[in-house]
Amino acid sequence: MPIISIEHLKYKYPGTDRLVLDDISLSIEKGEFIGIIGKNGAGKSTLSQAIIGLVPQFYNGAYGGSVLVDGLRAESVPVGEMCEHVGLVFQNPFNQLSGARDTVYGEVAFGLQNLGVEREEMKNRIERVLKQLDIWQYRDRNPFDLSGGQMQRVAIAGILVMQPDVMILDEPTSQLDPQGTEEVFRVVDALTKTGITIIMIEQKLEKMADYCDRLVLMHEGKVVDFDTPERIFSREDLEKLGVQPPAFTRICRSLGWKQPDGTYPATLSATLRVFDEHKSDINWKEKLKSYQRSGHQQPDAQGSGTTPIANDAFQNLFRVRDLRFSYSKEAEIFDGLNLGLDDRATAIIGQNGAGKTTLVRLLKGLLKPVSGEIYFREQDISGKTVAMLASDIGYVFQNPDDQIFKYHVLDEVMFGPLNIGMDLSRARENAEKALELMGLRGKEEENPYDLEMSERKMVAIASVLAMDTDVIILDEPNIAQDYEGKKRIGTMIHELSKNGKLVIAILHDMDFVAEYFERVIVMAHGSILADGNADEVFCQDEVLEEAKLQKPYITQLYERLMIQ
Amino acid sequence: MKSISLYVDRGSWLNRLHPYTKLLYILTAIGIPLIGGKLWLFPFLIGCSLCLLISAKTLRQTLPLIGFSFTVIIVIFLIQGLFNHQNQQLLFSVGFLRFYKEGILYATRIGCNILNMLLSFAVFILTTSPQELVDELEKSGFSPKFGYIINSVFQILPQMMATKDTIMDAQRSRGLETEGNLMVRMKAFLPLISPVVMSALTNTRERSIALEVRGFGRKQKKTWLSDRPKHKEDRVIRVILIVLILATVVWRILSCR
Ligand SMILES: Nc1ncnc2c1ncn2[C@@H]1O[C@H](COP(=O)(O)OP(=O)(O)O)[C@@H](O)[C@H]1O
Ligand SMILES: [Mg+2]
Numbered sequence: 001m002p003i004i005s006i007e008h009l010k011y012k013y014p015g016t017d018r019l020v021l022d023d024i025s026l027s028i029e030k031g032e033f034i035g036i037i038g039k040n041g042a043g044k045s046t047l048s049q050a051i052i053g054l055v056p057q058f059y060n061g062a063y064g065g066s067v068l069v070d071g072l073r074a075e076s077v078p079v080g081e082m083c084e085h086v087g088l089v090f091q092n093p094f095n096q097l098s099g100a101r102d103t104v105y106g107e108v109a110f111g112l113q114n115l116g117v118e119r120e121e122m123k124n125r126i127e128r129v130l131k132q133l134d135i136w137q138y139r140d141r142n143p144f145d146l147s148g149g150q151m152q153r154v155a156i157a158g159i160l161v162m163q164p165d166v167m168i169l170d171e172p173t174s175q176l177d178p179q180g181t182e183e184v185f186r187v188v189d190a191l192t193k194t195g196i197t198i199i200m201i202e203q204k205l206e207k208m209a210d211y212c213d214r215l216v217l218m219h220e221g222k223v224v225d226f227d228t229p230e231r232i233f234s235r236e237d238l239e240k241l242g243v244q245p246p247a248f249t250r251i252c253r254s255l256g257w258k259q260p261d262g263t264y265p266a267t268l269s270a271t272l273r274v275f276d277e278h279k280s281d282i283n284w285k286e287k288l289k290s291y292q293r294s295g296h297q298q299p300d301a302q303g304s305g306t307t308p309i310a311n312d313a314f315q316n317l318f319r320v321r322d323l324r325f326s327y328s329k330e331a332e333i334f335d336g337l338n339l340g341l342d343d344r345a346t347a348i349i350g351q352n353g354a355g356k357t358t359l360v361r362l363l364k365g366l367l368k369p370v371s372g373e374i375y376f377r378e379q380d381i382s383g384k385t386v387a388m389l390a391s392d393i394g395y396v397f398q399n400p401d402d403q404i405f406k407y408h409v410l411d412e413v414m415f416g417p418l419n420i421g422m423d424l425s426r427a428r429e430n431a432e433k434a435l436e437l438m439g440l441r442g443k444e445e446e447n448p449y450d451l452e453m454s455e456r457k458m459v460a461i462a463s464v465l466a467m468d469t470d471v472i473i474l475d476e477p478n479i480a481q482d483y484e485g486k487k488r489i490g491t492m493i494h495e496l497s498k499n500g501k502l503v504i505a506i507l508h509d510m511d512f513v514a515e516y517f518e519r520v521i522v523m524a525h526g527s528i529l530a531d532g533n534a535d536e537v538f539c540q541d542e543v544l545e546e547a548k549l550q551k552p553y554i555t556q557l558y559e560r561l562m563i564q
Numbered sequence: 565m566k567s568i569s570l571y572v573d574r575g576s577w578l579n580r581l582h583p584y585t586k587l588l589y590i591l592t593a594i595g596i597p598l599i600g601g602k603l604w605l606f607p608f609l610i611g612c613s614l615c616l617l618i619s620a621k622t623l624r625q626t627l628p629l630i631g632f633s634f635t636v637i638i639v640i641f642l643i644q645g646l647f648n649h650q651n652q653q654l655l656f657s658v659g660f661l662r663f664y665k666e667g668i669l670y671a672t673r674i675g676c677n678i679l680n681m682l683l684s685f686a687v688f689i690l691t692t693s694p695q696e697l698v699d700e701l702e703k704s705g706f707s708p709k710f711g712y713i714i715n716s717v718f719q720i721l722p723q724m725m726a727t728k729d730t731i732m733d734a735q736r737s738r739g740l741e742t743e744g745n746l747m748v749r750m751k752a753f754l755p756l757i758s759p760v761v762m763s764a765l766t767n768t769r770e771r772s773i774a775l776e777v778r779g780f781g782r783k784q785k786k787t788w789l790s791d792r793p794k795h796k797e798d799r800v801i802r803v804i805l806i807v808l809i810l811a812t813v814v815w816r817i818l819s820c821r
């Protein structure tokens with residue numbers, strides 16, 4: 001008997017008239033690892049919340065069909081009961097902490113206390129789970145003091161101790177840095193071996209291909225397909241459904257390398273296996289090279305061909321000289337940093353704590369150097385206030401909710417332009433152009449708070465673009481974006497760069513960096529380890545190791561193939 | 565993360581006392597002078613609270629509180645000493661300011677009351693972990709929801725304060741002037757405060773889902789990770805406090821005859 005069986009499930013959120021779940025039928029067997037993929041808004045989160053009964057119990061709305069978990073009807077069994085059978089972990093680790101316990105140990109106990117589990121049993125379970133997730137050493141720390149990845153593991157632990165039969169993870173890594181992501185995936189790895197049924201929603205499809213027995217492909221509230229990763233990723237219409245197949249599948253498809261069953265491989269190991277059979281094809285190197293080149297659509301618009309690394313070959317917009325900075329006396333972040341920034345689109349990569357955000361905040365004047373100078377257009381910026389720099393340097397913060405305050409998208413986007421003294425008609429024109437570029441046309445009159453996170457992020461970007469500054473700084477623009485969103489942001493970067501603007505972005509997505517940026521700066525513990533174009537930077541193994549960064553998947557594959 | 569709670573665990577014997585015992589102390593400290601009605605009771609109780617604070621090694625944190633209350637008390641002295649409507653007997657004068665006995669006496673009583681309450685509350689607040697208080701309230705039958713609200717305020721408010729700085733930076737980056745005269749500041753108020761409130765609201769919604777999936781809404785008897793170790797002191801102290809209150813009542817009744 002399947003552990004989850006969904007039949008003809010239909011659902012509308014209250015006050016809307018669109019079916020967010022449109023006649024969904026699925027059955028999932030015990031012990032399976034199931035992935036749900038699809039573009040933003042496809043209904044993945046809603047489906048996962050329907051399995052535990054939050055839909056419809058928490059949200060209300062119109063509901064039809066049935067969801068049975070362990071033979072219990074999710075529609076009517078209270079969520080408080082259902083949570084013994086199904087656990088749910090979602091994106092934001094901070095919001096999943098109960099906020100009522102001041103140690104990790106107490107936090108993990110919270111759910112067990114509510115279930116009325118006996119004390120000895122409670123202690124045994126907590127110890128086991130904390131050790132399993134490798135957070136036993138933090139048991140006495142305040143959970144709010146932990147890093148994102150650690151916090152997310154605490155959240156997973158808090159669910160896992162309740163020993164559900166099914167565990168749902170809704171984009172658990174989308175707000176984490178690469179290290180935090182890695183930590184969480186390690187935990188998920190360990191979970192696969194425990195035989196618990198897992199349902200995971202995730203945009204990082206290379207990982208999904210590794211883990212999942214089967215994938216549910218969703219689009220506009222419908223289940224389009226439910227099959228093995230290889231078959232799903234080999235679908236020709238995948239991109240049309242807003243999903244980009246993993247890098248390996250894309251490469252194999254362009255090379256025409258199929259597996260015996262007619263599908264394209266989705267993982268590195270499967271790709272290497274297929275490679276063995278196609279080694280005889282003498283042209284593969286050429287094909288791969290040409291694929292790689294077309295993938296790296298570097299906007300060498302001027303046709304200069306090679307990109308020199310020497311900074312003085314370019315007109316410097318920013319010049320940083322002997323910069324020193326520290327937040328507190330004990331730890332100096334920068335001790336004598338030198339850097340020039342010209343108009344090439346520049347990605348700054350590195351682990352959290354490497355100093356990336358601190359650097360861009362200094363450039364923006366939000367922080368003042370302890371010593372050293374920062375020149376913008378050969379003028380020292382130390383004498384200028386942030387608001388004075390606002391018309392030259394735009395800065396999009398990581399969390400859009402830190403800035404949104406108007407009730408209409410258009411007003412929000414016009415706020416910046418009006419502040420820096422643009423007249424109304426020009427502000428409006430710029431705002432509309434920016435909204436168009438970020439794919440928000442037709443949403444001008446909506447309330448930003450009714451939009452989804454990924455769209456709010458686009459609003460925040462548009463609100464800075466509309467100020468028409470010469471420099472645009474983006475702090476992790478890709479968070480919560482799906483394939484289309486990323487592509488849109490990539491296009492935006494191209495567009496700005498083409499118009500002679502300097503784009504500086506902090507990023508964790510290496511494939512994206514390789515594809516869209518002309519210059520890559522690698523940072524670790526407050527210094528610059530490497531600086532150059534993507535090809536130059538991503539071949540420096542020691543540097544990447546020191547900065548704890550991974551190569552883009554395409555580069556990984558390329559190198560593996562070359563060795564063989 | 566910073567906590568807004570004033571509580572610090574110094575491992576003193578007051579930290580180990582049951583929160584209810586300390587609540588009873590507040591009751592006693594406020595009740596005795598009220599029932600006894602004599603002014604000299606105040607210095608006695610204020611002294612008591614001060615001794616407790618010293619023994620709990622928390623006098624340092626109390627100083628700002630005392631300092632603040634003194635400014636209030638001085639104002640009361642000035643107003644009452646000069647202008648109380650019952651003022652008749654001139655006590656002393658400073659220049660053209662004339663202070664009267666009735667007003668000063670009245671002010672003394674209010675001042676002592678303020679100081680006494682403040683210090684006895686300080687004994688409680690500075691030595692009791694909010695978490696422990698809430699747990700104990702819950703164990704004795706208060707609704708978990710009530711406990712949760714109190715408790716999460718201590719945990720989540722500091723986080724809100726932290727996002728405030730980021731929000732300020734984000735808006736300044738969009739050319740918002742946040743410094744300057746009153747008009748400028750007024751105009752900056754909405755862009756700064758709305759994101760704080762709105763993100764707090766979204767967070768609350770998400771958090772209530774998170775609580776739900778961890779069985780928070782269940783109507784079931786909860787279990788606890790640990791029982792409070794029972795301290796002999798608790799009982800002894802409670803008995804002493806109750807005896808003190810009763811003794812004051814008896815004394816008052818006797819002295820009225
Ligand atoms: N609380 C809600 N109220 C109204 N509509 C919602 C709510 N949550 C999500 N939606 C809408 O439901 C659709 C599906 O959303 P969601 O399940 O979050 O998709 P996904 O997780 O695949 O991105 C979207 O169009 C979204 O706007
Ligand atoms: Mg979702």
